[in-house]
Amino acid sequence: MIEKKLKRYIYAPETSLHRVLGDLYRKAVTICLVVDSKKKLLGIVTITDLKQAIFKGVDPNTPVHTIMNTTFVSAEVGTSLTKLRRLAMGKTKYKTGIFEKIPILDQHSTLKGLYILPGSQEELRRTVLVTGGAGYVGSHVCRLLLKKGYKVVVLDKLLFGNAGIRDLLKHKNFKLIKGDISNISTLISAVQQADAVIHLAGIVGDPASALNPLHTMEQNHFATKAFIDVCKHYQIARFVFASSCSVYGANPGLLKEESDLRPVSLYAQSKRYSEFVLLREADDNFHPIILRFGTLYGLSPRMRFDLVVNTMTAHAHSRKIIMVDGGGQWRPLLHVEDAAAACVAALETPLQKVSGQIFNVGDTQENYQIQDIAKAVQGHLPGTHIHQQDTVKDRRDYKVSFNKINHRMGWRISRTLTEGIAEIVTTLRKGQFKQWDDKRYNNYLMLRSVLEDIP
Ligand SMILES: NC(=O)c1ccc[n+]([C@@H]2O[C@H](COP(=O)([O-])OP(=O)(O)OC[C@H]3O[C@@H](n4cnc5c(N)ncnc54)[C@H](O)[C@@H]3O)[C@@H](O)[C@H]2O)c1
Numbered sequence: 001m002i003e004k005k006l007k008r009y010i011y012a013p014e015t016s017l018h019r020v021l022g023d024l025y026r027k028a029v030t031i032c033l034v035v036d037s038k039k040k041l042l043g044i045v046t047i048t049d050l051k052q053a054i055f056k057g058v059d060p061n062t063p064v065h066t067i068m069n070t071t072f073v074s075a076e077v078g079t080s081l082t083k084l085r086r087l088a089m090g091k092t093k094y095k096t097g098i099f100e101k102i103p104i105l106d107q108h109s110t111l112k113g114l115y116i117l118p119g120s121q122e123e124l125r126r127t128v129l130v131t132g133g134a135g136y137v138g139s140h141v142c143r144l145l146l147k148k149g150y151k152v153v154v155l156d157k158l159l160f161g162n163a164g165i166r167d168l169l170k171h172k173n174f175k176l177i178k179g180d181i182s183n184i185s186t187l188i189s190a191v192q193q194a195d196a197v198i199h200l201a202g203i204v205g206d207p208a209s210a211l212n213p214l215h216t217m218e219q220n221h222f223a224t225k226a227f228i229d230v231c232k233h234y235q236i237a238r239f240v241f242a243s244s245c246s247v248y249g250a251n252p253g254l255l256k257e258e259s260d261l262r263p264v265s266l267y268a269q270s271k272r273y274s275e276f277v278l279l280r281e282a283d284d285n286f287h288p289i290i291l292r293f294g295t296l297y298g299l300s301p302r303m304r305f306d307l308v309v310n311t312m313t314a315h316a317h318s319r320k321i322i323m324v325d326g327g328g329q330w331r332p333l334l335h336v337e338d339a340a341a342a343c344v345a346a347l348e349t350p351l352q353k354v355s356g357q358i359f360n361v362g363d364t365q366e367n368y369q370i371q372d373i374a375k376a377v378q379g380h381l382p383g384t385h386i387h388q389q390d391t392v393k394d395r396r397d398y399k400v401s402f403n404k405i406n407h408r409m410g411w412r413i414s415r416t417l418t419e420g421i422a423e424i425v426t427t428l429r430k431g432q433f434k435q436w437d438d439k440r441y442n443n444y445l446m447l448r449s450v451l452e453d454i455p
Contacts, residue, residue: 005114005192005193005195006111006113006114008027008029009029009031009032009033009114010032010033010035010039010111011023011032011033011034011035011064012034012035012036012037013034013036013042013063013064013065013068014063014064014065015063015064016060016061016062016063016064017050017053017054017058017059017060017061017062017063017064017067018054018060018061020032020045020050020064021047021050021051021054021060024047024050029126030046030047030101031044031045031046031047031101032044032045032046032050032064033103033111033114034064034065034068035111038108038110039110039111040108040109040110040111041074041103041105041109041110041111042065042068042070043065043068043069043070043072044068044069044072044103045064045067045068045069049067049068049069050064050067053067072103073087073102074102074103074104074105075087075102075103075104075105075115076104076105076106076107077104077105077106077112077113079104081115081235081283081284081285082284084102084104084115085115085117085118085284085285087102087115088100088101088102088115088116088117089117100116100117101114101115101116101117102114102115103115115235116195116235116237118237118238118284118285118287118351126150126151126195126196127150127151127152127153127193127194127195127196128145128150128151128152128153128194128195128196128197128198128347129153129154129155129190129191129193129194129196129197129198129236130142130145130152130153130154130155130197130198130200131154131155131156131181131190131197131198131199131200131201131227132155132156132199132200132201132202132242133152133154133155133156133164133165133176133200134154134156134158134160134161134162134163134164134165134176134302135156135160135164135200135201135204135302136164136204136296136300136302136303136304136336137200137242137293137296137300137336137339137340137343138154138156138164138165138198138200138201138302139164139165139300139301139302140300140301140336140337140339140340141198141200141340141343141344142154142164142165142168142174143168143301143340144340144341144343144344145344146168146171146173146174148344149173150173151173151174151175152168152173152174152175153175153176153177153190153193153194154174154175154176154177155177155179155181155186155187155190155201156176156177156178156179156201157178157179157180157181157201158178159446159447159450160302160440160446161302161440162176163301163302163303163440164300164301164302165301165302166301167301175193177189177190181201181202181219181223181227182218182219182222182223182226184226184230187223187226187227187230188230188234191227191230191231191234191236192234194236195236196236196237196238196239196240196347197227197231197236197238197239197240198240198242198343198347199224199227199239199240199241199242200242200343201219201223202219202220202223202224202270203215203216203219203220203267203270203443203447204267204443205267205306205443205444206246206265206266206267206268206394206396207306207443207444208267208443208444208446208447208448209265209266209267209270210265210266210267211444211447211448211451212451213266215451216266216267216270217266217270220267220270220271220274221270221273221274221277224241224274224277224278225274225277228277228278228281228286228288231286232281232285232286235285236286237285237286237287237351238287238289238346238347238351239278239286239287239288239289240288240289240291240343240346240347241274241275241278241288241289241290241291242291242293242339242343243271243274243275243290243291243292243293243358244267244268244271244292244293245292245293245294245295245332245360245362245398245400246263246265246267246268246271246396246398247261247263247268247271247272247275247292248260248261248262248263248398248400249261249262249263249264249265249268249395249396249397249398250262250264250395250396250397250398251397251398252397253399254364254399254400254401255360255398255399255400255401256360256400256401256403256404257292257357257358257359257360257404264395264396265396268396275290275358278290279356279358282355282356287351287354287355287356288355288356289346289354289355289356289357289359290357290358290359291339291342291343291346291359291361292358292359292360292361292400293334293339293342293361293362294331294332294333294334294360294361294362294366294400295307295308295309295331295332295333295334296333296334296335296336296339297309297310297333297334297335297336297417297420297421297424298310298335298336298337298415298420298423298424299336299423299424299427300336303433303436303441304441304442304443305433305436305437305441305442306441306442306443306444306445308331308370308373309333309373309377309417309420309421309424310424312373312374312377313377313380313381313421313424313425313428314424314428314433314436314437316377316378316380316381316384317381317425317428317429318428318436320381320383320384320385321384321385321386321387322374322377322378322384322385322386322387323387323389324370324371324374324386324387324388324389325370325389325391325392325393325394326370326389326390326391326392326394327369327370327371327374327388328369328370328371328397329369329370329392329394329395329396329397330367330368330369330397330398330399331367331368331369331370331373331396331397331398332360332362332363332366332367332368332398332399332400332402333362333366333367333368333373333417333420334361334362334363334366334413335413335414335415335416335419335420337414337415338361338362338413338414338415339361341411341414342359342361342405342411345409345411346359346409349408349409349410349411353408353409354408354409357404357408359404359405359408359409360400360401360402360404360405361402361405362400362402362413363402363406363412363413363416364400364401364402364403365416366413366416366417367399367400368417371386371388373417374386376417376418376421377421379418380418380421380422380425381425
């Protein structure tokens, strides 16, 4: 059986040049594999071959087999990834100019697979699997990817419904697989359709993660481990992982990627474990990129009102009061759209700059103490009373440096805290999110109700 991913490259010998060229453009692929009815590989044609033939005046209705290259580099089923990589990098006696892709054949020359060199243009521009794509960050990631011309497959169990992606369901380049990342068959079928992964799904936030520790470990850590295995098997080269600056825990100083990790919650601990396994599994064909987001804020098609800035703004708007727990704790803040943009930047930055790397995602100027966030919200909603409590329930306290992502990826934020507060205030004033304290906007409340329903 030919895998779904391979089908986009395959053409019968009689297909016209015109049809193949149009198809390759549409599918954003650069070669066509010409096979007979038994899937025996007869030859290869690149998009350049097709264009040159048509420019030279060859009739566009001519069958593609007339211009195919019958001498090409291929590999036998079972060839190691290291050898495939070497072949793809052009270290062979042939000079056909198609080395970024190596067809994999059995002993009868039947096409069984296609190896694509990680980091090649083709690897960069194809179908991206976004787990948790219906979530607060994911719904922005999907929109950005579609806008840039990617195909998007979302694997999400829709814990909070489909508000985040409802309007994308009819998009020709969008597909939803409603399912759980901890179900291996579902995971495999999603990975088979993808060329790169952005992994966002999981139980998100300290309070939600504390509800059922075993469930949290299963969904956040063990599912990620299995995901890595599946991706390695199906030759997914780029794996962008959403981690969190929460891994720094309660930690003094300006923290860099190599600083000590002192997680104070199971949520952060689960991220730390996953980071460790991802980096341990990195090799020439598997390139994890770890993004440690700051604390997010801002509007999203799947809205959350359980994040510090969003919660304070909603309280100030509707109840004229903000409760501050302690107040001196540092927190780096990041707009949700910037978090999504960082995911796509990690997908597009040349591999040698990002492979196997951890990046704090945010801006060093956007570290705030909790009491300053409350004051910034009060500045937008005058008349708000700030009620400060001395009991510190949330012990997280971290101030983070974001120089690495600025310098290595050339990536910068596009919004600041005050802009984020302003957009939420405007939306609330328009009467949207009247039920902002409903469980659908709160990860802890929603997960608690779901877990209560499980006998
Ligand atoms: N929001 C933040 O402040 C923040 C900060 C740092 C890191 N992150 C990380 O960013 C990622 C996205 O966070 P978010 O704020 O968008 O969270 P979210 O809760 O809004 O979205 C998570 C999505 O994953 C889905 N999901 C959960 N478990 C799943 C499973 N087992 N199988 C399939 N789908 C599942 C949910 O249905 C939801 O759509 C997470 O990995 C989170 O840890 C978020």
